[in-house]
Amino acid sequence: MKHLKHLFGIALMIMATGTLYGCNLKAHHPETASLVTTAVVEKPAKQYVKIALLLDTSNSMDGLINQAKAQLWDIVNEFTHARCGNETRPLLQIALYEYGNDNLASSEGYIRQVLGFSEDLDEISEKLFSLTTNGGEEFCGEVIQTSLKQLEWGKNADDLKMIFIAGNEPFTQGKLNYKDAAHNAKENDVVVNTIFCGNYEQGISTEWKNGATLTGGEYMAIDHNRQVVHIETPYDDVIIQLNSKLNKTYISYGYLGAQKEAAQVAQDMKANEMNKGVAVKRSVSKSSRLYKNSKWDLVDAIEEDEMEVSEIAVEDLPKELQGKSEKEIKEYVEDKKEEREKIQKQIQDLNIKREAYIAKNQKEETGELENALLSAIKNQAAKKNYKWD
Incomplete structure (x- = not known):
């Protein structure tokens, strides 16, 4: 007994x-x-939301790619406010595949991993903007299966793992049966959401809906050629100006420093070239907890305990810090950190006013792809006890 x-x-x-x-x-x-007060319980170090975007880059998909470029920041900004049931703030990782493009290798099924799971928002933006379209064969089952095999999905049952596949050809094309790929996704706790670029009923008849249903995902049909509407607000220019000041709080170090600092500015310019709205949304993302650059920025590196000032070689420091004492460098980093936090707070406060202005003046729905992604994300996150504040 x-x-x-x-x-x-x-x-x-x-x-x-x-x-x-x-x-x-x-x-x-x-x-x-x-009964467990004396037990040693190890909390998972990190909680993840993992999203793989599988985008058709055949000739007819320029509109889809443009929507993806414009609305990446809506996804990021949505998860800025997400909490898990235990109040953990999840980290966001995005992977990117292209398929259905004649420029891709036929031996690989006209499929290419553009980017594995990454938290580097500048890198994700850069890869999206690198996509070009060309005619090709579109094998949905094969690209889903490839992403399942190649990506590090992890074993944590509490992570939110989602595939979004978008295209406009029958879901049944290719040698690999999409039902087998869907079965494998479900076994790995990955939900497949399908986005048909065209008529809703046509997407159903070409199996796009069934491709989602098999994993408990959502089927959506969008007008991929619809232009993303931006409502200008009195706060846009100020937010963009603050973003320029925010960039000056970054202290590049190491062999990646200069390259990544240049990439940061380049992606700002890419966003601005699309339209002011995209530039504003990117600026808001950069003011959030999800925009971290500890691999090349000294402020983030020290904040996240990835680097000590004493560990950095003199030649890896920016010129303005070479020859400074360790104490002087720490004081400089702390000043930049305080300055950054102040600017980020200003952007966040202005964005609250901006969103209220848009809600009051918006007469129609926002971008097609944005609506599809955010709706599915919210529904599936709720099933894993995510909430927003």
Whole structure:
């Protein structure tokens, strides 16, 4: 009997620790919790939202690519405010594939991994802007299966893992049956959402809806050639000006420093070339917790304990810090950190006013792709106990 009680106690402890962390947090009874007060429970270091974008880059898809470029920042800004059930702020990773393009290798099924899962928002933007279109064969099942095999989806059941595949040809093309790919996705807790670029009923008849339903995902049809409407607000120019000041708070270091600092400015320019609205949304993303650059920026590196000032070789420091003492460098970094936080707060405050202005003056829905992505994301996140504040 004594052994049975001991085993029962262990079982209760395992059950409690299994639900203590993660987005599927469930309430547990105080009497159960008391049994585990002496247990050492390791919280998962990080919680992830993993989104793989599989984009058709055949001839007819220029409009889709333009929408993706314009609306990347809407996804980022949405997850800035997300919390898991245990109040953890999830990290966002985005991967990018292109398919259906004659410039791609036929031996690879006209499929290319443009970018594996990345948290580097400048890199994600750069890769999106690098996409070009050309005619080709569009194998939906094969590109889904390829993304499942190549990407690091992880084993954490509380991570939110989603594929969004967009295109306009029958979902059944190619040698690999899309149903097999969907089955593999479901086994790996990956939800496949399908976005048909064309008539809603046509997408159903060409199996796009079924491709989503098999994994519990959502089917959507969009007008991929629709122009993204931007409502100008009195706050746009000020936010963009603040973004320029924000860039000056970055302290590049190491072999990546100058290259990544230039990339930051280049992606600002790309966004601005699309329209002012995209530039503003990117600026708002850069003021959020999801825009981190610890691999090349000294402020973020020290903040995230990835680097100590004493560890940096003199030649890896920017010229203005070479010859400075460790104390002087730390003071300089701290000043830049405070300046950055102040600017980020100003952008966030202005964005609240901007969003209120848009809500009051908006007469029609926003971009087609944006609506499709955000709707599916919110619905699937709710199933894993995500919430927004």
